[in-house]
Amino acid sequence: MRDLLSHGLRPLAERRLRHRLAALARPPGGPEDLLGLRVALFGIFSNRMGLGQGAELLARQLTAQGALVDRIDVAGELGLPGNLVRTEVRPVSELRAGGHDLVIVHLNPPEFGQLRTQLAPELFQVPIIGVFLWELDRVPRDWREAIQSCDQVWTPSVFIAEAITATFPDLADRLRVRPYAVDLDPMAQRTMPARLAARTRLGVDPDTFLVLTSFSMKSTLARKNPIAAIEAFRRAFPAEVNATHLIRCLDHAAFPEGLARMQAAASGDARIRVAAIGREESSIEDAYLACDVYLSLHRSEGFGLNLAEALSMGLPVIGTRWSLGDAIADHRLFIPVPSTLVAVVDDQHLYDGVAGARWAEPDIAFAADALSRVAASAHAPDTGPSKS
Incomplete structure (x- = not known):
């Protein structure tokens, strides 16, 4: 599902981004019960890709758990073309500070970092949850700053959580495993x-x-x-x-x-x-x-x-x-x-x-x-x- 934009930023841009993210570090925390919370879910909703489907599954799962979910499409902010129309999706431009109780970002750390540092800081004055995906038994070392700038990090599998823990044992208390509920988006x-x-x-x-x-x-x-x-x-x-x-x-x-x-x-x-x-x-x-x-x-x-x-x-x-x-x-x-x-x-x-x-x-x-x-x-x- 990790089929996003590129193989990463140029080294200088990456160092600058990591430095900016490091300044946004926060202690672990965030809500465990989402019932009634107003959630801004950032994801790639207007592009046909695995990360977009994962974001849609998460939106349905959060709604089923009683959260009030706004789907916020960030395909344009990440330079991706729109090739899928979803009527229930809102653009980033409609967001206002104080309009949500929780921000969830369904992107991987490089793109999470770009979004986190591009958008107005006022949008992130609530708990932040990053939803990160990975495929190997270790994660890149440059993920640290992105993880530290989240109150929690969700992964859809134990395997990913173990890969993050193996690389960053000191950040394990931020991790939660939340598998995708595929049955919430039934096919024919x-x-x-x-x-x-x-x-x-x-x-x-x-x-x-x-x-x-x-x-x-x-x-x-x-x-x-x-x-x-x-x-x-x-x-x-x-x-x-x-x-x-x-x-x-x-x-x-x-x-x-x-x-x-x-x-x-x-x-x-x-x-x-x-x-x-x-x-x-x-x-x-x-x-x-x-x-x-x-x-x-x-x-x-x-x-x-x-x-x-x-x-x-x-x-x-x-x-x-x-x-x-x-x-x-x-x-x-x-x-x-x-x-x-x-x-x-x-x-x-x-x-x-x-x-x-x-x-x-x-x-x-x-x-x-x-x-x-x-x-x-x-x-x-x-x-x-x-x-x-």
Whole structure:
């Protein structure tokens, strides 16, 4: 879900930003009960990206808990184009000091810092909560000032909270784990008519066994690891088997070499479809409706929103177990893929500044066998796939 703007600020600008944030440090605190509180929730609401979907899920969760939520879109302030219309969203320009009891910022520290130092200080004279996401077992050292300028920091998984604690043990008392409530934003119901209609729209054979993988190149090719998913598909289904692997690749322009690698991995097998998808057409709902199983051989996940969404729709999910929260990993339809931990190597250099970090190398042979088993049981959906 961490698919935001850039690989960071220039060193001088970053040092200046960290210095300004350090002056805004505050002690841990903030409310534990949100009932009746007026909340300004800053997020990327007008752009189709994982962080935007996470902010919307959080808004619904806060509302369900009795908070009075104003969704404040900051896509423009961060230089992002608007490609999604939400009628209930307000611009930053409408904010007034004293209008809210609590500010929650659903951005990662670099963008949090930009926003915190750009906007009028009067807007932040209430408790501030930062909602931060990350994918490795350590976080960047330059997160300290952003964390210290929040009364609390929320994360959607224990894994992220543990990564922050491992890097900054002295800041652990600010952390709260609040998983996304995916069921508060339900998708279309999976029925046979809906499945067939979605396959028609996607140009997929109504009788094929359809495997779905979806990711953003901004989340890095190495971390999302779709080439391993392609290899698992090839091992699971010999050429004569009527199976299809649909791989949705968003933001391919962020790493053209990565798209070329995927196309090379898929070459020679017309059943493997690498679909380079623009943000304007990025809705995944048809793909969920059409497919028979979701496959994610990621090396690490901060939360795993696509996996959670697929499970919520009743889809079997085969995915790397490491880094996932229990709500996903313990689901009856989830098949956990074992892995070994290795040093992080990322050709897109997003994680170069995180010393000593590790992620998972999933067992492709296990994943291939799991795909075969799910395909064999595809005509008995009530039993669910076996985890053994």
